[in-house]
Amino acid sequence: MMTCDWDATSGWHHPKIEPIGELKIHPGAKVLHYASELFEGMKAYRGVDNKIRMFRPEMNMARMKRTAIRAALPDFDSEEMINVLTEMLRLDQEWVPNSDVCSLYMRPTLIGTDPTLGVGCATEAKMFVITGPVGAYYSTGFQPVSLLADSRFIRAFPGGVGAYKMGCNYAPTIWVGKEAASKNCQQVLWLYGENEDLTEVGTMNIFLFWKNEEGDMELITPPLHRGLILPGVTRDSLLELGREWGEYKVTERTLNMQEVKKALAEKRLYEMFGSGTACVVSPVGKILYHNKVTDEYEELHIPTMSSKHGVMQKFYNTINDIQYGRLIKDGWMRDI
């Protein structure tokens, strides 16, 4: 693991890479009381040429910097941090799996450590990075997930911090995840507002491929501007690829449950999938929708798995090809 301490007087100290071990944290540390904490999730891949690469690490580090400022935790130099990650990967390269379906997950984390119970800016902080090899997400092919969509549970709201990767966005979702599991749903489809706008799914961004009311084939994902959506690196990558290919319209816009239901009824909705670092894409097979008017649950079947358009599949294949060095996309993969 890497650890690096910071304090308000002397700034960042020298980073250390050492065997993983327990952290010593004062029981009054801000991270334990006021959730002064944030993290990133990223991966290193061993390419078919045996070279180890990170996927768009500058995107993660830019988001981590923005999050640090919003969380009142110390700022840092992104490129310096990528150097540290590179150094870790060089040391730990045997842990990057020799497989084009596995990878090494990396978890940079920043916590406020000063033991003062006032709710205020951290005056001491610790950055650390832990890593772990992860196996194939889809060892037996894509597994469509069932989602609980219930607008009584809200993940993020305008004026809040839903656009930042702060720890505080996750704790409130765990109990809702249990509710979903009790209804045989694997994830929560997070809705927002009067119109029940789709925002995210579980800890992923959400995409929908349909024929819109004007008859155009269109890929849609909700927009970032209201601060309700985490700006995912995979989300950004899918949008860029989709626009590059030019095979269909690519749109960032607000999308609500009534539009989804109408498109399903008119058989215009072909695919719905989450996007994220862990899985790249994750197909949605069912939505268990809580109708707030009738207070009843409706099962919506999403035909993602039987789509003949192969939009999700092409994203999956392309991103994988890029990550494992079978396909070059300028500026996306960073050699260590």
Next chain:
Amino acid sequence: MMTCDWDATSGWHHPKIEPIGELKIHPGAKVLHYASELFEGMKAYRGVDNKIRMFRPEMNMARMKRTAIRAALPDFDSEEMINVLTEMLRLDQEWVPNSDVCSLYMRPTLIGTDPTLGVGCATEAKMFVITGPVGAYYSTGFQPVSLLADSRFIRAFPGGVGAYKMGCNYAPTIWVGKEAASKNCQQVLWLYGENEDLTEVGTMNIFLFWKNEEGDMELITPPLHRGLILPGVTRDSLLELGREWGEYKVTERTLNMQEVKKALAEKRLYEMFGSGTACVVSPVGKILYHNKVTDEYEELHIPTMSSKHGVMQKFYNTINDIQYGRLIKDGWMRDI
């Protein structure tokens, strides 16, 4: 400090009381990534009869239990926990100040400790309690605070966890507190929704004493039902005392900025104050209000300090008299 571990297999272990020291926490522990954490704030007082007492500890423990369930952290027995706090106070009784303006602050905390990066229920957890003597909050008399009221910053929202004392409610407020400080305000007056309803002030509940539009003298605090408000122990105590005294109407209802401005203009607003464990009551002297229509700031002067009604002052005196044993209120003080 007290520590007590829990795991999903064997439940709670025996609590230990030992000298304060750093906790050993795995870098993958849920508390460091997903804010799996909650706390309570409570005090022990040395009465004028030299007996040490806690103020309504069953209220704090009931809230802590509710919060543990919402945070997907383990449940516990409230009375057992009060016994543990009592045992700590017996051991540490020399730390409870010999003064009727000081007290011993107690911070029970519950964190998720299992080192698994999945966003899910904690399978291991740690309860700990740290304490520290605190001095007089008002060593030179009441100090009125200035509040920043800006509806672009939201503390809590329906469908969220604003009614629970989870760490995640605090991290997002720190940056907003810096914004307030940069405008010479000590606290944030948290507004919510289209009508800019008053919800909380800093980390306190908010009270207002006015003559309402019907001409009745009335004490108002926002209601709990929308889940936007932390159910404060001091809030509950002021409501109970105010109703017992019967000197004015006591109302829990939604209150918005336009009503505050109108009442100020009509000179019907006499007092505004926060309520909380740290200060009992905290007078508001000024609101710096961001007008969302004009995008300009308006200074509202709140005449709390020159009120002839003495509502806040009577609450302060009465709660202090109860806490230091000069006045008996059945069931509120718990002997150790």
